[in-house]
Amino acid sequence: MMFRTIKRKLIFVFCVVSILFVCVSTGIFYKVFTNRLISTQQNNQNMLSQALCTSIEYFREKCETTINMLQEDEEIHSSVAQWLLFDDEETLQECLRKKVNEWDFINNILIMKISYEYVGAKELDQILPYMVDRISTAERYGQNCVWDSGYGPNSSFVFRCFNVSEAEKNLYLFIQIANANFQSLFNRYRLQNDQRFSLKGITNGFEVTEQGFYYQYYDNYSQLVHTQIDIDDWQLKTWSEKTAARIVTKEFWVEMITIFLVLILLIILLSVIISKQVTKPIKEMQKVARQYSLGAFDAKVSVHGKDEIAELGNVLNNMSSQLLELISSVTEKERQSNYLELQTLIYQINPHFLYNTLDSINMLARKNDDIQVALMVTNLSRLFRLSLNRGRDVITVREEMMQVTYYLKIQKFRFEEQLDWNINFDDEILEYRMLKFIMQPLVENAIYHGIKSKNEYGKLTIRGYKDKNMLIFVIKDTGKGMDEDTLTKLYQRINEKKRDEKENRGYGIWNVNQRIKLYYGEQYGLQIDSIVDKGTSIYIKIPAEI
The missing domain is CATH 3.30.565.10 (Histidine kinase-like ATPase, C-terminal domain)
Incomplete structure (x- = not known):
């Protein structure tokens, strides 16, 4: 009942198609926009990570240069000699404290004998087992610097052999670096608050990892944006949540829903206006057609434009004029015959009337013994019936052959022996x-x-x-x-x-x-x-x- 009129059908179809188009377009745009934001997040994270690697390389070089400078420092050598010859720990400790104060990134400096005795700027007896375990590593690397994680999560160590002279043989130099220095670099190049960093040595035990990082993100791997860069024998890994990009798109989605609702209202309004404009001339023709059915053939359709509906209006007007001419030309004596002719014009879409008329002509011709006319009308009737074929466009080859046969029989009357x-x-x-x-x-x-x-x-x-x-x-x-x-x-x-x-x-x-x-x-x-x-x-x- 809802779609009994063309206007309602147009409104429904226009609304459904438009709403589907808006929904699909919005969904596709949302997906593309989200992917683009995530891609931008990945690119920005990669660029910041590259910049972070440069800063880390600079800081590492700074630390290694410092420990090499301490290795060559005359004041330290003098204090070490006092310690070795006279067991003067206080002088060496005071010297090391002085050196610690010269660099803000160093927490402690320690020098250790192969006998496990050590002197540090700060007393840290709890690190003795840690330092003992690193002596063999220092020997293996010789005069090269070695990085390793500290005995706790807050610091790291750079150490090397302290073998400048024969008297100072089998000594080892350690400097303790606060991991806060790396955290400061991480914070400087952090893309968003939930981003985490991990800096690890590939060939040694050095590691600076933000607390809780692996436990928090291991099971959520697919929802993270990852970056991994090698820095010589170190490796930087960093992850950030994709939800940051999605939060932006959710805000966008709320705005799109608002726009979508406004668009629906505009679509409904436009569909009503457009359908009214389309159906208005159709309703007018419907009104005129009803007048025709009541015999008022002088009714005319107002034609505007040159589209198909206007053409149909012209056809109705022409048909009306033809019908009026036909009616005015008949006489009372031929009323029945002219009425039949009028019905032919009105019901010309019904081919059965023509079949019946041809049959009537056929019977009349046979009654008058005009066999040729009868045969010609019969062939024409059959040809016409096959041509119309109940409105179908496809027929059998047999029917097409019969159609040609009937046509040739009709033409035979004209051309005879030719x-x-x-x-x-x-x-x-x-x-x-x-x-x-x-x-x-x-x-x-x-x-x-x-x-x-x-x-x-x-x-x-x-x-x-x-x-x-x-x-x-x-x-x-x-x-x-x-x-x-x-x-x-x-x-x-x-x-x-x-x-x-x-x-x-x-x-x-x-x-x-x-x-x-x-x-x-x-x-x-x-x-x-x-x-x-x-x-x-x-x-x-x-x-x-x-």
Whole structure:
């Protein structure tokens, strides 16, 4: 009940299509926008990580340069000698404290004997086991600096052998670096608050990892943006949540929903306005048609524009004028006959009326012993019935063959002895289906432009057979034929997509060829062979379909 009127259907369809379009467009835009934000987040994180690596390299070089400077420091060497010769720990400890105060990134400096005795700027007895375990590593690396994590999460150590002279042999220099220095670098290049960093040595035990990092993110790997960069024998890894980008898109989504609701209201309003404009002339024609049904044929439709609806209005107005002329021209004596003719105009969409009329003419002709008229009317009735085919566009080959047969029988009355024909279709193709009304225009063309123009006896041969997956129909006449130049021009005309309105010749062949190509495809259509004074053969090629 809701869609009884065209207006409501237009409103419904327009709203549904528009809303679907807005929904799909918004969804696609949301997805693309989210991916673009995540990609931007990844790129920004990569750029910041590269910058962080540069700062880390600089800081590492600074620390290693410092420990090498301490290795060469004369004051430290003097204090170490005092410690080794006179067991003067206080002088060495005071010297180390002084050096610690010179660099803000150093927490402690320690020098250790191979006998595990050590002196540090700060007393840290709890690190003795840690330092003892690192002596073998220092020996393995010799004069190179070694990085290792501290005995706790808040510091790291850089150490090396302290072997400058024979007296100072088997000593080891440690400097303790606060991990807060690395954290400060992390914070400087942190993209967002939930981003975490991990700096690890590839070949040693050095590691600076933000607390709780692995436990928090290990099970959420796919929802993170990852970056990994090697810095010599260190490796920097960093992760950040994708939710940061999604938070932006959620805000965008709320705005889009608001816009979406406004768009729905505008769509509904526009659909009502547009449907009203479209259906207004249709309603007017409906009103006029009702007046026609009541016999008021003087009613007219107001025509505006040049579209299909305006054309339909002109057709109704022309039909009204024709009906008025018809009614005014009849007399009271011929009322019944004229009424029948009027009904023919009004109900011309019903072919059964024409069949009944032709049957009536047939009976009248037979009653008057006019057999030729009766046969002609009978063939015309059958031809008309097959041509209409209940509105179907596709018929069987048998029906198309019968249609051509009836047409030729009608033409026989006119051309008599000048025309003869032979129709031969293979039985196996008679139940195949084909586009209707293909052969009749070509047969008509062969008669009027071939046989008739030669002004002598002519014969038509119509052949139908199957070749692989195609149906082939050949219409051959014994007319005057065409020269090569005429045939070339004909080919050009029938293969044009749009026919020249000024050119009347070849319309039937052009129409058939275009219908075949539109219905079956460009690889199908007509082929024409012609020899002057010998005749013309037209080949129809369509797919074989049951």
